[in-house]
Amino acid sequence: MRGRVSRLEQTVRRKPSRSAGLTLSPFSPHTSHTPHTPSSPASDMSYITAFSPDYATARNRFSTSALALGCRLEAHSIEQTGPNGEDLTIDVAILGNPNSQKIVVVSSGLHGVEGFFGSAVQCALLEERLVSWNPSQDTALVLLHALNPYGFAWCRRWNEENIDLNRNFLLPGEEYKGSPAKYGDFNAFFNPTSPPSRFEPFLLKAIASILRYGISSFTSTLPVGQYDFPQGLFFGGHRPSKTYQILDQNLPRWIGNASDVIHIDFHTGLGKKATYKLFIDDPPDSQSTEWLKEKFGADVVEAYKARKVTYIFRGGLGSWCKTKFSQCNYNFLTAEFGTYPVIQVVAALRAENRTHFFSPANHPSRDWTRQRLMEIFAPADESWRNAVVSQGLDLVERAIAVL
Ligand SMILES: [Zn+2]
Numbered sequence: 001m002r003g004r005v006s007r008l009e010q011t012v013r014r015k016p017s018r019s020a021g022l023t024l025s026p027f028s029p030h031t032s033h034t035p036h037t038p039s040s041p042a043s044d045m046s047y048i049t050a051f052s053p054d055y056a057t058a059r060n061r062f063s064t065s066a067l068a069l070g071c072r073l074e075a076h077s078i079e080q081t082g083p084n085g086e087d088l089t090i091d092v093a094i095l096g097n098p099n100s101q102k103i104v105v106v107s108s109g110l111h112g113v114e115g116f117f118g119s120a121v122q123c124a125l126l127e128e129r130l131v132s133w134n135p136s137q138d139t140a141l142v143l144l145h146a147l148n149p150y151g152f153a154w155c156r157r158w159n160e161e162n163i164d165l166n167r168n169f170l171l172p173g174e175e176y177k178g179s180p181a182k183y184g185d186f187n188a189f190f191n192p193t194s195p196p197s198r199f200e201p202f203l204l205k206a207i208a209s210i211l212r213y214g215i216s217s218f219t220s221t222l223p224v225g226q227y228d229f230p231q232g233l234f235f236g237g238h239r240p241s242k243t244y245q246i247l248d249q250n251l252p253r254w255i256g257n258a259s260d261v262i263h264i265d266f267h268t269g270l271g272k273k274a275t276y277k278l279f280i281d282d283p284p285d286s287q288s289t290e291w292l293k294e295k296f297g298a299d300v301v302e303a304y305k306a307r308k309v310t311y312i313f314r315g316g317l318g319s320w321c322k323t324k325f326s327q328c329n330y331n332f333l334t335a336e337f338g339t340y341p342v343i344q345v346v347a348a349l350r351a352e353n354r355t356h357f358f359s360p361a362n363h364p365s366r367d368w369t370r371q372r373l374m375e376i377f378a379p380a381d382e383s384w385r386n387a388v389v390s391q392g393l394d395l396v397e398r399a400i401a402v403l
Contacts, residue, residue, distance in 0.1 A: 062119060074091070092250075094140060101259045109148050124393055176236065179229070195365050222234060251324070316334075
């Protein structure tokens, strides 16, 4: 692959800088890197072209560059179609020895619309960072593209059954029922049964609700997920989703007999703009937490269980993977990249969900709610796009280096 000029490289725009070109240096997994801090300046190379305008373009780009790089490629249909009748698939690219002891998994789009960002990182990896990579016999890379292809294609965070897939991966013995105690109280506020208006004073209503029920009940209810309101926000489903089934059947084959795995699952919409946090399911004082903090930075690695929440959510992909592959050292990092303040994120999700269920086909809310959701989870701002893709690439590079 040496000498191949990637599409990203061809289209890249460089600023006149003394350090220009540094980020193009061949990537070696054996190179020692200083842990990347999320506040460090963006690369002087532009990654904005790594973003695709829609799911179909992203899928085609991912598949084409994976094949060009010599990856093994698989496509798993979820048996749904996109806006132009296209088949919706989870695509998988594998680079390196399939019997490797060490595997880095990089997944995108578990939350549909958040896939614009995760896909951009994966495409930039395939088109630029990995071009000169010569994996050792002992290391492989598994890229899972668009874990929620329906949400990606239709610009929703949820899947074809309105399921939040990061609440659908219940562990053996857990049941698809139940909700936080206060969800029923909040349901009328979160999930009104009418089309949304652009001019609704959402913030005032949210403040009124918070004053009535208390901020802690608000924050310990909404993100936790629920299994009783199929048209509501953060619905975990009544059964294993199609994505669950595909991963359940195939992930063991992709992981093989690996002894060590680092899985980075890319998300957007949580945290300070253009910075990231790595959330982990490991206990706060465990050896694995210490190791991850040492390798990825104590300031960015955060254990869910260390947060002051009164209710730990169920159905997360991370805890499911760690349970399913308990025979190996499976490290799962939920990489959350910040976009907008949480109140704006919730307002956009709420409006889009109302439109999905209650707006007529040609209602004006169909356009503005979708555009707003796109902006919330994949801001058009070039400096944001450039910074997050650059940071995402560094994260993957770091994972390969430390494994
Ligand atoms: Zn997400």
